Amino acid sequence: MTRSKPLLSMHPELSSVRVYLIGLALGCATGVDFWASAMMGVAGTHIRGGVHASPEDFLWSMTSYAxxxxxxxxxxxxxxxxxxxxxxxxxxLAIAGFGAVLCALSRNSLELSLARAVQGFGAGGLFAASRIIIQIAAAREERRPLFIGFSIGSMGLVALAPWITAKLVESADWQMVFVLQGGISLLTLIFVLATYPKRLTATRAPWEVDVQDMDWVTVVLLGAGALVLLHGLGDLRFYELTSSPSVVLTPIVGLIFFAAAFAHLHGHPDPWLDPKLLLGRRFLVGLTFYAIYYFLNGLWTYVVSTMLQGGLGFTFQTTGTVLTTTGLIGFAAAMAFTFGSTLLVGTRRYIAIGYLLFAGSAWLLSQRMMPGASIAVLLPALAMQSLTVPFILMLVAGLTWADFNVDDFAHGYQFKNIVRQIASAGGTGLASLWLQFGEVLARTQLIAKVTPFDFPQGIDQTELARLSQLIDQQATLVSTSNLFALLAFTCVVIAAIAVVQHALR
Known part of the structure; x- marks a missing residue:
């Protein structure tokens, strides 16, 4: 009886089942980061109340992680x-789990921000590490088994986060959100120990690393730049540019830090991020499409959550259920792409189709922003947006890295994930800023239409409170509808650009 051909030629000792389990472990490791971000986004209001933080103070817990x-x-x-x-x-994984425990023990916003920084330092590099391991462990034509498990762990399981978070917050204290994150980190660590091949074991222990050899100038410049830039982008949601124009200076200072870091890296004999490897045309175009996707995804996530709860009055649990349902639809689309990507021809055309789907989803929602809109009315449009993942993320990913060797891939993927954090924060900040201005304008127009003639018998406090709440809800819906319409137009433009560009094909 002949032995079947191994799935990974560089690791012939691994059985087929083991290879699929390694892929799942890679996805679960990535999911530790995604779980932390998703749960914080869904349960943020409850956590902020638990540590008695103002919105501005609570923002530090978000930006310190990023x-x-x-x-x-x-x-x-x-x-x-x-x-x-x-x-x-x-x-x-160990640091992320420890950081989650510290978060659960936090008593104020300062402690929570410091704990989130520890958690982010542990979890933030797991996505890139997992993708680089796939590059190292498998030849290009052998990666599908790893990607199947990776997609299940990083997208399928994480899609459950909104629903689980809503259940957890409603039935327990906010600390349980971080206890669960710590438990996920620990279980994933055990899973990784049991599955990852021994050839990937350490050459030295973490405590034996020579910290004196670290390029601390780059660490300080990029770390400070990221913190200032991300916090400045997040701060946009709390201030109006007309009354506080100085708020724009903070992101600019962050960009200056970044520019100084890359100037330093350019002359470094062994740079941690080699700028020379990041200037290829294919990579820059792919990185641009990456940034656009993460920017729009940050914007979309913020607006949809605001729409469901603030505009349509859905409960916390219902919102979590809707977000999990659309996440599972996106996961199904990603799995279909994993099995059928070889059948796709005309790459630019499919990227454009993805953005047209995004545009269609945004346009449908812009037309359905009215009080009393049901889940049945909204879900088809939300599901359409979730179907864009394989077209405008996974397809771009496969093309961007086509010409990279393993070492160059590590440089590029490091930088890609840095861009991911910044683009997502930028999308969230812009969405918040737009809704602020839009709601103010819509509220002013709505109030102007209310006259004393509408209440000839006068108005009591109860009716006044009800009217005020109705105007606030209508203002949110009007502002959201306008933003969705603008987003639809923007996605059509991006689709046109995708068709005419020649770098990704």
Missing amino acids: AAAVVANLMLRRLARDISYRGFTLAG
Whole structure:
């Protein structure tokens, strides 16, 4: 009886089942980061109340995580050279779990922000580490089994996060959100230990890394730049530019830090991020499409959550159920792409189709923004947007990295994940800023239409409160509808650009 051909030629000792389990472990490691971000987004209001933080103070807990994640991605390749990507993953999971426990023990916004920074430093580099391991462990034609498990762990399981978070917050204290995150980190660490091949073991222990050899100038410049830039983008939701124009200076200062960091890296003999490897035309075009997707995704997530709860009055649990349903639809589309991507021809055309789907979803929602709109009315449009994942993310990913060797891939993917954090924050900030201005304008117009003649018998306090709430709801719906309409037009323009560009094909 002849032995079947191994799925991974570089690891012939691994059985087929083991290979699929490794892919699932890679996805679960990535999911630790995604779970932390998704649960924080869904349960943010409850957590903010638990630590008695103002919205401005609570913002630091969001940006400290993202900034620490940027630093983790920056240090990834350098640390993996000493402790391997397997060792980096194990260390990251341990730090992320410890950070989650610290979050659960936090009593105020300062403690929570510091704890989230620890969690972000551990979890922030896991996505890039997992993708680089796939590049190292398998030849291009052998990666599908790994990607199947990776998609299940990073998208399928994470799609459950909104629903689980809503259930958890409604039935327990806010601390349980972080207890669950810590438990997920621990279980994933055990899973990684049991499945990852031994050839990825560390060359030295994490505590043996020579920290004196670290490029601390880059760490400080990029870390500070990320924190200032991300916090400045997030701050846009709390201030109006007309009354506080200085709020724009903060993101600009962050960009200055980034420019100084890359100027330093350009002259470094062994840069952690090699700028020369990041200037290829295919990579820059792919990175642009990446940034556009994450920007729009950050914007979309913020607006949809605001629409469902603030505009349509859905309960926290209903909102979680809707977001999980659309996430599972996106996961199904991603799995279909994993099995059928070889059948797609005319790459630019399919990227354009993805953005046209996005445009159609946004336009349908813009037409359905009215009080009393049911889930049945909204779900088809939301589901259409979730179907865009394989077209405008996975397809771009496969094309962007086509010409990269393993070492260059590590440089590029580090930088890609740094861009992901910034683009997502930028999308959220812009969405919040738009809704602020839009709601003010809509509220002013709605109030102007209310006259004393509408209440000839006068109006009591109860009726006044009801009217005020109705105007606020209508203002949110009008502002959201306008933003969706603008987003639809923008996606059509991006689709046209995708068709005429020649770098990704």
